[in-house]
Amino acid sequence: MVDIATRVWNHKWKIDPIVRSLIDTDFYKLLMCQSVFRNKRDTQVTFSLINRSDDVPLAKLIDEGELREQLDHIRSLSLRRNESTWLRGNTFYGKRQMFRPDFMEWFETLRLPAYHLERVGDQYELTFEGKWPEVMLWEIPALAVLMELRGRAVLNDMGRFELQVLYARAMTKLWEKIERLREVPELRIADFGTRRRHSFLWQDWCVQAMVEGLGESFVGTSNCLIAKHRDLEAIGTNAHELPMVYAALAEDDVALKQAPYDVLADWHEEHDGNLRVILPDTYGTEGFLRDAPDWLAGWTGIRIDSGDPAQGAETAIRWWKERGEDPRRKLVIFSDGLDVNKILELQAQFGGRVRVSFGWGTLLTNDFRGLTPDDRLAPFSLVCKAVEANGRPTVKLSDNPRKAMGPDAQIARYKRVFDVGAQVAQDVLV
Structure with missing residues (x-):
């Protein structure tokens, strides 16, 4: 079993990759990616980072150069042969060949597209634009990188x-x-x-x-x-x-x-x-x-x-x-x-x-609540969402209005079209 504390201590190396593989992602992203590849592959989509926790100043905690190194490393990744074999030959939900040959041939040659990173005040503006099947695969690794770099920033001040x-x-x-x-x-x-x-x-x-x-x-x-x-x-x-x-x-x-x-x-x-x-x-x-x-x-x-x-x-x-x-x-x-x-x-x-x-x-x-002074490792609400498709804004209403996103006029339109009545606001839990 890996000695995690020692590995964290050794994160003082120049770069210790946070995302090690294109399949270091959630399974539903690959299932959805195949569906998008089949049905909407030429749709142009923009994804954007959204930090719902304003009290976590990511740009003050995370060095921009280190963030770019991690994102650039992800862009260098491609599907390994044993990973392709696992996806092609494994049984998922009782079904063999869950992933079709045409999708796998595309995935095996994929490199994630370029990103746009800019510091805005104490936060980062991070966006991904391109064909939907490609940019959607940025969501999970981008979140994982930012969450772990924030953790490393806190842990860097701790002794062995x-x-x-x-x-x-x-x-x-x-x-x-x-x-x-x-x-x-x-x-x-x-x-x-x-x-x-x-x-x-x-x-x-x-x-x-x-x-x-x-x-x-x-x-x-x-x-x-x-x-x-x-x-x-x-x-x-x-x-x-x-x-x-x-x-x-x-x-x-x-x-x-x-x-x-x-x-x-x-x-x-x-x-x-x-x-x-x-x-x-x-x-x-x-x-x-x-x-x-x-x-x-x-x-x-x-x-x-x-x-x-x-x-x-x-x-x-x-x-x-x-x-x-x-x-x-x-x-x-x-x-x-x-x-x-x-x-x-x-x-x-x-x-x-x-x-x-x-x-x-x-x-x-990620439950490190109460384990560090000032609770600096407590989890926070960070998401990466599709915010635009073919030049049009996306909207999410949710059953919790505090999770709603999109331009106000479009939110009002969607509420009318979907006949959304009064909603009860709840705290956004991570």
Whole structure:
């Protein structure tokens, strides 16, 4: 097992790559990339970094030269032969050859496109522009680099023994969480923590701890590289990015209203089983389910990623019953702002009523809260989103209005088109 504290101490090397591989990314990004490659490959999209935590001055903490080194290193990466073999030949979600030959041939020659980096006050403006299948693969590595460089900036001031104690405390903290989860009957939980992880080595350690501590209750990881190295299931379906871009491309309000369902119609053609999971909250869960075509009720389940998770699950249960489906056979994946107490609460509330699963993110792979003076390693809310498609702004409404994004006029239009009523603002949890 890697001595993480010693490796951190040795980060004083000129460059220790944060992202080691093009498949050091979330599985759903590759699934979505293949769908985009098939259906919208020439769409021009801009992604942009958004720091929701203004109190974390990234440009003061992270040296611009070091950030550029890490980003340039990512641009030098290409798919390795053994990684291509794994993607081409492995079984994912019970299906062999998940990734089609034409997509793999394209991916095997890919280098990520150029980036634009500029300091604006105490923050960085980081954007990626180009063809959608190419620029979308910047999202996860860009977030991972910024999160880890911020951590390195804090850790750089710590001594060798101080680092050993810090990681010992963090390991103990996670193991105590695992011990509590061990007692949960029929638990199904996966690692969703790549995008805001403390570091790659720490995420890998957390996954190994989950494997040993939870056994079959731990169902896999979203991180493709770790899944490959640790012989685990790669977990993931789709994300808000797809409906946001499809909606931006809509020519009128009628097409806009239909866009989220067009996304899932394209997905339906490619995937079945546990990959048929709806993410309904991009423009409000209530309206999405109310207007959804009947064939979507036959899908395997729903992922709840904003708003009150219990309310979202109750809404889904009512919808399934109204459409003549048995909720006990449906999968509900909770994935927003989870930690042990919330996992225990939701499992107790919905176990037996639906098939419950959890995608545990930041507070699995980056919970250093309370372990440093002034809490300088506490996780924060950093995202990288598609903000423009073919010159048009994207919009996200969410079930939590504090997660809404887009120009005010377009937000108002989307609320009208999708008939979004009053919403309850909630704290944005990492």
